[in-house]
Amino acid sequence: MSEGDDVTDIERVGVVGCGQMGAGIAEVCARAGLDVMVAETTGEALEIGRTRLFNSLSKAAERGKISEEELTATQDRLNFTTDLGEFADRDLVIEAVVENEQVKTEIFQVLDQVVTRQDAILASNTSSIPLVKLAVATSRPDQVIGIHFFNPAPVQKLVELIPALTTSEGTLSRAQLFAEKALGKHAIRAQDRSGFVVNALLIPYLLSAIRMFESGIASREDIDNGMEMGCAHPMGPLKLSDLIGLDTVASVAYSMYEEFKEPLYAAPPLLQRMVDAGRLGRKTGSGFYTYD
Numbered sequence: 001m002s003e004g005d006d007v008t009d010i011e012r013v014g015v016v017g018c019g020q021m022g023a024g025i026a027e028v029c030a031r032a033g034l035d036v037m038v039a040e041t042t043g044e045a046l047e048i049g050r051t052r053l054f055n056s057l058s059k060a061a062e063r064g065k066i067s068e069e070e071l072t073a074t075q076d077r078l079n080f081t082t083d084l085g086e087f088a089d090r091d092l093v094i095e096a097v098v099e100n101e102q103v104k105t106e107i108f109q110v111l112d113q114v115v116t117r118q119d120a121i122l123a124s125n126t127s128s129i130p131l132v133k134l135a136v137a138t139s140r141p142d143q144v145i146g147i148h149f150f151n152p153a154p155v156q157k158l159v160e161l162i163p164a165l166t167t168s169e170g171t172l173s174r175a176q177l178f179a180e181k182a183l184g185k186h187a188i189r190a191q192d193r194s195g196f197v198v199n200a201l202l203i204p205y206l207l208s209a210i211r212m213f214e215s216g217i218a219s220r221e222d223i224d225n226g227m228e229m230g231c232a233h234p235m236g237p238l239k240l241s242d243l244i245g246l247d248t249v250a251s252v253a254y255s256m257y258e259e260f261k262e263p264l265y266a267a268p269p270l271l272q273r274m275v276d277a278g279r280l281g282r283k284t285g286s287g288f289y290t291y292d
């Protein structure tokens with residue numbers, strides 16, 4: 001390694017989507033001192049996202065994790081737009097929209113048109129959609145990679161790096177430097193197989209807990225207490241499903257089932273019914289539990 005090889009060259013980041021994950025990723029990047037541009041589809045969605053992000057920053061300040069000066073400086077590093085055209089000068093764009101292949105593909109096609117920097121990295125926070133499909137939707141498949149964060153992004157130390165078959169070694173090492181040096185995360189690498197490392201292990205466990213609840217073997221509280229108190233998990237599987245979002249759990253399970261056709265990845269009917277009912281967990285105020 002020559003001198004400077006361990007310094008990230010990424011200073012301007014774009015985040016597409018300001019939902020739960022997008023807002024968390026934007027917060028992590030802005031707190032790391034990077035210039036961040038966040039995009040949403042409508043002014044209303046942008047306002048909701050901005051409020052979510054600024055509330056989270058204010059909480060961090062209240063808890064003494066950042067000073068009042070850092071709060072102001074971090075807010076100043078965050079810019080918001082409904083126009084992806086403003087991503088022209090970004091060194092790295094992280095797409096963090098719904099787990100829907102068509103929606104993500106269309107965003108990658110647009111990013112390919114609007115991001116003018118020749119060496120920009122186009123990344124997806126997808127949990128399960130094949131990165132190669134997003135890569136080949138662009139004219140620069142060597143610069144597309146998965147950078148997968150965990151919820152809540154400001155808290156969880158891990159990111160998964162997922163190169164597609166087309167991703168260059170240079171893109172992978174720049175993404176790793178970004179994750180580790182700029183953000184201070186721990187990066188693990190996984191092949192482009194649905195679920196990568198963490199969800200390949202986590203999703204079957206969450207689905208098993210939902211099946212257990214659905215079949216009446218135990219109450220939701222006893223299932224969650226079982227794993228919290230029996231195995232020292234920070235939250236039980238039903239609470240965790242509510243945190244991730246039941247629509248996301250179902251979408252990831254669907255992609256994994258499509259890929260492997262293994263029954264352990266098949267979403268139980270109760271999960272699908274709850275998604276159909278709009279009970280998506282914390283973000284809608286009700287899932288396995290209800291929230292204020």
Ligand SMILES: CC(=O)CC(=O)SCCNC(=O)CCNC(=O)[C@H](O)C(C)(C)COP(=O)(O)OP(=O)(O)OC[C@H]1O[C@@H](n2cnc3c(N)ncnc32)[C@H](O)[C@@H]1OP(=O)(O)O
Nearest residue numbers: 056063127149150151152154155156199234235240244248
């Ligand atoms: C589906 C996918 O593709 C990938 C995924 O995301 S899988 C999901 C991965 N996430 C998990 O497994 C979450 C497991 N749960 C946890 O880690 C913890 O329960 C939790 C961090 C969510 C909450 O922890 P807790 O101890 O119950 O609550 P709380 O005391 O409020 O928070 C603990 C710390 O996290 C911080 N925190 C909690 N939620 C936060 C948020 N949304 N944003 C920023 N910080 C947050 C708190 O400020 C607190 O920090 P300090 O201890 O430094 O003060």
